[in-house]
Amino acid sequence: MSFKDSSFHGLNEECGVIGVINVPNANYYLYLGLHALQHRGQEASGMVTIDNNMVNIVKRKGSIVNSFSKEDMESLKGNIGLGHVRYSTFGGKSTINIQPFVFTLHHTQYVTCHNGNIVNASTLKKKLEKRGSIFFSFSDSELLGHLINTSKKLTTIDKIDESLKELVGAFSFIVIENNKIYGCRDKWGLRPLVLGKLKDGYILASETVALDAVGANFIRDVEPGEIIEISNDGNISSKYYTPPKQCKNNMCAMEYIYFARPDTILEGKNVHEKRVQTGRELAKEHPLNADIVIGVPDSSLSAALGYSQYSKIPYDIGLVKNKYIGRSFIAPSQEERERIVMMKLNPNKHVLENKRVILVDDSIVRGTTMKSIVKLIHDAGAKEIHIRIASPEIKWPCFYGVDTSRRAELALYAQSKDEYLRNLKYATSLEFISLNGLQKSLDRWTKNGNLCTACFSGKYPSKLHDCENEVNNENK
Template sequence: STTGGSVIDNAQPICSVSAAVNLALAHNGNVINAIELKEDLADWGVEFHGSNDSEIIAHLLAHAPGLNWQERIAYCMRRLKGAYSLTVMTPTELIGIRDPLGVRPLCIGRLSGGWVLASESCALDHIGADFVRDVRPGEAVLIDADGLRTIYKRAPDNGRISAGCVFEYIYFARPDSTIEGRLVHSSRAAMGAALSAEYPTDADLVIGVPDSAIAAAVGYSQASGIPYAEGLVKNRYVGRTFIQPDQSLRDLGVRLKLNVLPEIISGKRIVVVDDSIVRGTTTPHVVSLLRRGGAREVHLRICAPPIVSPCHFGVDMATRPELIAANMSVEDIRDYVGADSLGFLSHESLVDAVGLQRNTLCMACFTGEYPIPVQLEMDKLALEA
């Protein structure tokens, strides 16, 4: 979730016109020095129509000093701090840019003699494009009539290799996507298997909270030998609830999102695998549904460690007070959600399941250790002023 409210003027793509270029931009991530950049652009005479960081990036690219794209992008990447995977279109070019830490994914595809940029590789599959490779952290690629080429590279200022968001593997990415060479489905299945080893329990069935925890639930079932069953049904017309812009919409989404299959779970001891617990909005409702459906015991197993710190890089969890694990112990959370037991995946097992080196991942929401300096609390609507 980028900085800025959910209003039409903040909808992407963002367009910007200058004496040098005419461009449209789409952005995944969050720029943490957006206020400073907006003030500089205002001093240059730039007018703003929305109130998000994506518009700031678009105007910065359009008005940056430089004789060509390489020079303009170099200037922008020196100024931008935070997470940004960008696709930029001009009348004759397609450009992909990924921040030096590579926090958010971005990949390149080939289609009928043309080129495609996408956040996830599964998008390429849907249009019949072939995956070529990921845009590398700190890389800018340009595509024009002459084909694809790298026009700029920038390493992180702090000497890190990269800091890809581990939450992509847990929740955000689709299971049929590949990120940094790792199939997301395989990572989630490995998370479930690791949960089985870390928190074994006597139970009759394993179920997953649809859709993001299904692969992990199957992994738990296979590793534990406890049968897997579909005990919860998702309303396909309700989107992801925790990334809704306000709590009232999240609460409504939870009530509409799930229903239980009593014939499957009644009288059973259930292991429920879920991807994460962020605010604690969904989990009590899930446990209550299962109890009303006749479950004898409900044992929660979570594919992520406790989330104790805000995200500043594009996930809509911006303050500690809204994070349940930042304010309660595991035992208190268990009692609050009404489960018989609760287990969170360890940091070490999560890294092993993802299959990448720990120093290439951002795990700040679990550790409080950010890959670049950030202010401790972030106001998503700061640019509204």
């Protein structure tokens, strides 16, 4: 979230975080973990390590592989550290916004990184500035450091506990202080955070794929509302900043649908298997006769496979992805998104020509990608193009860390499904999975929570605070 714009039309982030402790050559583990999390953001990367109280920092624009040099890696000495990958919207590309952030508070150094979005950020910033805080970035991720600084509690875990009570929204924070590492998750459980064991140390990360990349054993998810403290000697303790009975397990639906890597385990569920099940449910709800089923690489392939399995219509590779182009939804500006779509996909004409095609995609957000893809398939000679979407219609903005904070930007907000279909020009039909079908596919009917489906339903798990005007103004 950007502090520059009180209407929150600026910086929103979907990021990846990682932290390791008591690991020789922590930089190596951070690098491998961030590479595994690169799908969560390609615009910038940062790493911080600590060696004998010396803080080493490297922050670079671009992907981890392309931006970190051998010299950068050699400078990151120590056995404890944090890493972060991010993307931003307009106005947020400055290097001052690249995490992790380092704070020196009362002669104590804190390092923090964050995935999510704080919906009462502007209010808290004004409050903290009145107390004397000086902000050096435009990111809401900086808030926790200043809240810790103003806390009167004696221990770090109690300072963090008191600080998190001030925050409303989605967050998974990792904090380092005095050879200890802390993992914190919001009480709604909107963003993921997992704990793993290395030979003599521990790792915290956004997804289990980061654990796999460094050879760590998965221990468990950090629970909603929980703060985990890990010391250098391996002692682990935890507390909740909100009583556990008041915490909810409202994981963001888009983590399952789009953001997480298919081989990630979210809350004990394999993402690929759940996407396959979503495709099967989509075929059950919206059947039709066709020649082939294809998916939009990469996040839609599992759902396309599921659609094929249930419908008995052959699955094929109709679109080939240029793997050296980033994800269009995560590209910072609309112009860049449109340019990337045309560069990153090539139609397989041999597969598509004279075929009735079922095109499965994970979601329609701004509609930029779909319009371009439909034209590519049409120009390759497809007879019919039937679009099937493995998520409900996205009609509401997200304020919890997904780059859709303006409702007017959403393709299906200002126009009906039929109007959107007509604007696609070459598409034959368009259908979406129902909300009930999505929840059924993901096994997300529980006593203590459900999926966060605010972008589909407009029902937000928390109060929106500083973001309320965006919803209210769009409804007028």
